[in-house]
Amino acid sequence: MLQAPIPSFQRFAHQVEVYARVAEHAPLFPRPALAAATVQDLLSVARSRGLLLTGGRFTGKSTFLRHDLLPLLRSDPSLYPIVIDFMAHEEAEPGAVILQTLCAELQSQDGVVRRTARKLGLTGLSLGGMQMSPVQAEADDFKGVLKMLRALSAKTGRRLILLLDEVQRTQTSDHGRRVLLSLARSVNSLNVDARPGPRILATGSHAHKLRKMTFGKEDAFHGATVRALPPLGGDYLQWLHAQVPVRGRPSSGLMASAFDRLLHRPRDLISVCQVLASYDGNPQHVIDRMFHLLVEECADDGKTEFLLHLRDLPDLPLALSRVMAEAGPEFAPFQLWCKRLTAALVQARRKLPAPPEFTEGEISDALNVLVARGLIWRGLGFVFEHARFQRWILSLDPAVEFGLAAPGGQPVSALLSVASEQGAPRLVS
Template identity: 30%
Template sequence: MEFFRREELATNLAKKVLEVSPTSASSSGLFLAAPRRTGKSTFLREDLRPALEKEGALVLYVDLWEDRSADPGETIVHMVRAELAKHEGVITRLARSAGMEKVAVGGLSFSQDRIGLGDGISLSTALAELSDEVKRPIALVIDEAQQAIVSEKGNDALFALKAARDELNSSRHFGLRVVATGSNRDKLAMLRAGRDQAFMGAPLINFPTLGMDYVQWFCHRLNLGAPLDPARVYELFKRASFRPELLGAAADAVRFEFGLPPDQVSTRFAEAIDEQIAESEREQLRVVHNLTPPQSTVLRVMAVRGEKFAPFEAATIESYNAVLQATSPNVDAKIDVSGAQQALAALQEKALIWRAARGVYALEETGLATLMASAGMLDDVPR
């Protein structure tokens, strides 16, 4: 499959990540935020990973959204174990450090289950051995890293990686860099904003969206019976919030519209973009409209409060009941702390909201609040 390459950006970013300088904070970790479905994960796999390898790093990549049912802490541990399994010398030394003099590599003498979080051999020790084996820096790329803090094991894994980073960035080893990405800047900031967070103070930057060069590449490869003007398509791309999949879906809609005259291709493509945007918004709102009154009420208040959302404070409970009375006057019910907890659990199960292990809540999709506001669903929420 052919991908749009962002080699210059990847090379520039790789050099900055691996830079060894007393004036650089990249050794603390680098956090990149970009909205979902804007090409971030493709860039990590197809551009940044090869660029880091070209600069001499051993790259370990993990996507915490690949298996949403798995605990993110275990996912990180399994990724490290998978890389260690490729290096017999590392396994041998780890086995001996566990008190085993005779080691049958590849057999049952040493189980990698001993490596991990509180399992005998720490991630820090394992990564230090790996660093000494490969004699080059290790770059750990974690996609959708905000998922790490939805579980205690995920939090533990982040602190284990911090310990590994501190050890591997000492003069005795070859360095460890952590590149964490996420689709929600506010969630990602939780991993490095507080003193109780493993990567406090690490830089957090907005990942650049795809630009005109991507649109030109896209238009050049289309075969719709007539060329598209990249300048016009770029304006449509901005309207689609820089999501490549919407351009592709619109192109497919035009491609399979048999008998379309060439002079109507450009107009029809613009219409198809609007249709894709409307369909995406309609699907999101359909889920919201199917919520129970208490669930809908809690979601509305959360959408308005944003970072200041405190789900169980007295003032918030009052807001819930004011909204419930305004939007569902025929519902003979009130929301208390228990009812709010039940609503939040249901919203989380429906993947509308996200909850950190320490009890902080946020909308799963950052654009949902804007969409609800445009539909008039937030008008009754007290400001």
């Protein structure tokens, strides 16, 4: 029997903020074996074009980079790791972040930095504001970055290891793109000059955005390896479980599925456990039930706002977002089957006698509306900005969303099977 009301994650929002701060300072689970394997891989010849690690937001990429990889790299006297952190300087232009970090490293190697900079010919670089002259051409960027890397290699006498955190941020400005390209090309060129050459390891929260950076010859990481950073696993959960106060802790068997549900974000799981701890004294089955409810609420944090946002969309982008959620990686908005499904949904919403015909331009514009509203990303194909969006869209009854039924009414399978008879995958209703 309950000895206290079921807690609500929303009601605990203010506490959760406090808990999130607590979680921020909670001890970190070390990952030495993964760090050792990653370093060994990174230093191999096969990774001379770069190693890109992807993983969802808040799953521990930066922590792994700073608390596992960096100390290990620093412990090797033949290596000189440099962290270029684009999130720590979120307001700064990403190209400037690269240049500024390299300059600061040079400065730490050589107190007389102005003289060094002059010697390197970096006349367009103001060392106070670290601004490149806007007229500086791409070739100059490359020359400048290459000279800085050469100088750093020479001064340290070590192999440079560049660790770029959230590297897709560089793609948000022309200058960022250019300087990253210069950096990658400089590293390639130094790898041709000398072996063992420098290495780049970069992280990014968005696998598709990282992949796009490896796609073409003109992309900075052409030929680089993209790999998913394994999320924290069972050993971490066991370790965390042991730290939760015994009275008011969930059964250990529930931790793994909860962590999956929370997209492998340690902070969310810790926050839930913290809220749960204030319900100590209840029987275990009640604690476990509360845990489940809190996990569900935490997993759906932001869903209400998302749905308001979604329901504010015009018909065509709304229909496309539904078809995209249903189709997953198969989504191909300009193919006939996708167009038919989209048109069927718009027809339902507008209560038209026949499905409307959309030009490719109209479909493209509608996709751009989804991009502009931060719902999807358009790069190599289409992908939701956040993995949760797909689940949330699928949780809606299409019959209600497309105006065929009131909430609780019948699904629209009849309507959608018309489109599926014509060769399209069937929409789940």
